[in-house]
Amino acid sequence: MSTHSVEDIKNESHRLRGSLLQSLADPVTGALRESDQVLIKYHGSYQQDDRDIREERRLQKLEPAHSFMIRTRTPGGVVTPQQWLQLDAIATDYAERGLRITTRQAFQFHGVVKGELKSTMKAINAALIDTLAACGDVNRNVAVAANPLESSLHATVQAQAAALSEFLLPNTRAYYEIWLDEERVGGSGEEDEPIYGNAYLPRKFKIGFAIPPVNDVDVFAQDLGFIAIVEGGELVGYNVSIGGGMGATHGDAETYPRIGDVIGFITPDQVIGLAKAVVTAQRDFGNRTVRKRARLKYTIDDRGLAWFKTEVERRAGFALAPAREFSFDHSGDRFGWVEGEDGRWHLTLRLLSGRIWDRDGLSHLTGLREIAKVHVGEFRLTPNQNLVIAGVPAALRERIDELAVQYGLDDYRRATPLRLKALACVAFPTCGLAMAEAERYLPSFLDRVEDLLGKHDLRDAPINLRISGCPNGCSRPYLAEIALVGKAPGRYNLMLGADHRGQRLNRLYRENIAEPQILAELDPLLARYAAERTVGEGFGDFLLRAGVIAARESFPLELAS
Numbered sequence: 001m002s003t004h005s006v007e008d009i010k011n012e013s014h015r016l017r018g019s020l021l022q023s024l025a026d027p028v029t030g031a032l033r034e035s036d037q038v039l040i041k042y043h044g045s046y047q048q049d050d051r052d053i054r055e056e057r058r059l060q061k062l063e064p065a066h067s068f069m070i071r072t073r074t075p076g077g078v079v080t081p082q083q084w085l086q087l088d089a090i091a092t093d094y095a096e097r098g099l100r101i102t103t104r105q106a107f108q109f110h111g112v113v114k115g116e117l118k119s120t121m122k123a124i125n126a127a128l129i130d131t132l133a134a135c136g137d138v139n140r141n142v143a144v145a146a147n148p149l150e151s152s153l154h155a156t157v158q159a160q161a162a163a164l165s166e167f168l169l170p171n172t173r174a175y176y177e178i179w180l181d182e183e184r185v186g187g188s189g190e191e192d193e194p195i196y197g198n199a200y201l202p203r204k205f206k207i208g209f210a211i212p213p214v215n216d217v218d219v220f221a222q223d224l225g226f227i228a229i230v231e232g233g234e235l236v237g238y239n240v241s242i243g244g245g246m247g248a249t250h251g252d253a254e255t256y257p258r259i260g261d262v263i264g265f266i267t268p269d270q271v272i273g274l275a276k277a278v279v280t281a282q283r284d285f286g287n288r289t290v291r292k293r294a295r296l297k298y299t300i301d302d303r304g305l306a307w308f309k310t311e312v313e314r315r316a317g318f319a320l321a322p323a324r325e326f327s328f329d330h331s332g333d334r335f336g337w338v339e340g341e342d343g344r345w346h347l348t349l350r351l352l353s354g355r356i357w358d359r360d361g362l363s364h365l366t367g368l369r370e371i372a373k374v375h376v377g378e379f380r381l382t383p384n385q386n387l388v389i390a391g392v393p394a395a396l397r398e399r400i401d402e403l404a405v406q407y408g409l410d411d412y413r414r415a416t417p418l419r420l421k422a423l424a425c426v427a428f429p430t431c432g433l434a435m436a437e438a439e440r441y442l443p444s445f446l447d448r449v450e451d452l453l454g455k456h457d458l459r460d461a462p463i464n465l466r467i468s469g470c471p472n473g474c475s476r477p478y479l480a481e482i483a484l485v486g487k488a489p490g491r492y493n494l495m496l497g498a499d500h501r502g503q504r505l506n507r508l509y510r511e512n513i514a515e516p517q518i519l520a521e522l523d524p525l526l527a528r529y530a531a532e533r534t535v536g537e538g539f540g541d542f543l544l545r546a547g548v549i550a551a552r553e554s555f556p557l558e559l560a561s
């Protein structure tokens with residue numbers, strides 16, 4: 001679909017209504033009309049088809065096996081046990097592939113058929129969770145550091161992020177009319193959209209809040225990142241990072257991953273004004289003719305960082321103060337139990353690729369259901385596809401531990417650091433853009449790499465490995481020390497050399513290779529790492545120091561240590 005037509009569809013959609021109601025009512029096909037396939041994204045859903053059987057159905061002259069993915073808007077990924085139970089029931093009743101925790105702290109349901117889409121949306125909203133603007137050219141789910149340690153700080157930042165998410169929601173009532181039977185009133189289709197206007201943003205827009213020293217949200221991969229600055233135990237404000245993004249297209253040098261630039265410091269009361277200024281500047285200056293160049297990172301590179309910052313300050317009506325010092329230790333999660341400052345406990349569980357289902361010998365869906373029945377705190381999804389059972393009173397710890405063990409959710413006790421940190425995007429069979437396997441390939445690839453680590457006595461090395469099924473980079477692979485980026489079935493670009501703090505991009509090391517070659521390339525590098533690394537040196541840092549990969553643009557901010 002051409003860029004022009006996406007812009008036209010948005011403009012002519014009557015505030016995201018299009019002909020969705022007619023498309024949904026059409027019994028002849030499991031699909032939507034083409035323009036409605038664009039518009040439904042803004043309602044938090046994608047039309048997909050089962051790619052495992054696409055060819056078979058084509059040969060049988062059947063339309064693809066269409067179904068829908070639904071993504072929640074859950075800022076910071078916080079839900080109550082009651083909501084968990086409701087989401088679990090929805091996954092069981094309507095979806096095909098359990099619950100899936102995403103890299104932006106949302107839930108995804110896959111495989112919902114058109115005829116059940118509305119009931120599913122209703123059930124999600126009945127759980128007091130919505131899906132509005134979870135996809136589309138709007139602000140997406142706001143990511144927030146999961147930070148189980150400092151409960152009050154987390155709560156403050158979480159509340160700020162949730163308020164910002166609300167502030168940046170489209171004003172259209174289309175969502176409520178289409179999915180929740182709200183009556184149309186005068187002005188339906190013409191709602192005032194002061195932030196987005198008629199054509200919404202040129203492209204998706206992402207915001208994340210990090211709480212140093214953990215960079216679990218990969219703040220420099222966000223269009224707009226807020227880095228909490230804490231002094232004397234109090235949140236004094238945020239450093240602001242702009243222009244991060246991962247997506248690229250193979251063989252197109254005009255597109256590239258980029259890490260955000262820190263442009264200054266703001267106080268907490270300036271967050272909404274600043275965000276509004278950045279979003280509207282991108283709305284007005286982002287590229288609306290070439291969709292591949294429409295993200296904020298390209299607007300900044302095309303117009304210049306200084307120009308963009310001046311424009312943001314003009315719109316915000318205040319100048320940013322100089323950035324404050326901060327430092328990140330790593331971008332991963334901390335597993336197992338930790339005690340929060342308020343005496344309650346938090347248990348972070350490893351959920352490989354965020355998939356929660358009762359299949360392949362696993363009973364994670366049932367196990368978490370049983371935990372939700374006794375849990376009195378909250379569940380927090382992490383931006384690394386994991387789950388924190390948060391706010392557990394000391395008296396409940398033992399019971400939750402027993403359930404975790406009973407249902408095989410205590411993998412974190414045995415897994416290697418490599419496995420604990422690894423991420424993979426969804427890819428096949430649901431993702432329409434996948435070129436190679438990711439989530440389904442991760443377990444066996446980890447086995448192979450663990451064999452190599454064992455061979456070099458590196459099983460405890462906390463190497464950060466990520467797989468994406470295509471260069472769009474949904475698992476943020478360009479920030480991994482080892483990354484596979486899908487090129488074709490079974491073939492990947494091998495990227496190496498990012499740091500473990502999410503502050504340096506990796507580099508293309510070998511192009512379009514299959515597993516035997518990938519392992520053959522990694523083997524001597526791991527041997528050298530084992531022999532030559534300095535104390536505490538990460539694999540990516542070693543590769544850079546040893547000259548195996550050349551320095552790319554290094555992290556631009558002097559303040560980061």
Ligand code: SRM
Nearest residue numbers: 102103104106245246247424425426430431432472473474
């Ligand atoms: Fe993503 C598109 C899955 C996080 C960059 N992403 C897609 C779609 C919707 C495919 C499509 O357009 O048809 C994938 C659906 C697969 C499926 O079957 O579920 C998809 N993206 C995901 C998730 C579920 C990956 C995961 O395994 O967890 C993540 C959902 C996040 C959420 O809850 O909102 C997800 N996607 C990301 C991230 C990471 C992040 O945001 O921190 C990125 C890189 C950061 C960025 O945006 O630059 C990312 N997704 C993309 C892109 C490339 C955008 C670009 O600027 O070029 C696409 C393709 C597009 O937009 O055209 C894409």
Ligand code: SF4
Nearest residue numbers: 425431434469470474
């Ligand atoms: Fe799909 Fe590519 Fe994103 Fe993976 S990286 S989920 S294959 S769009």
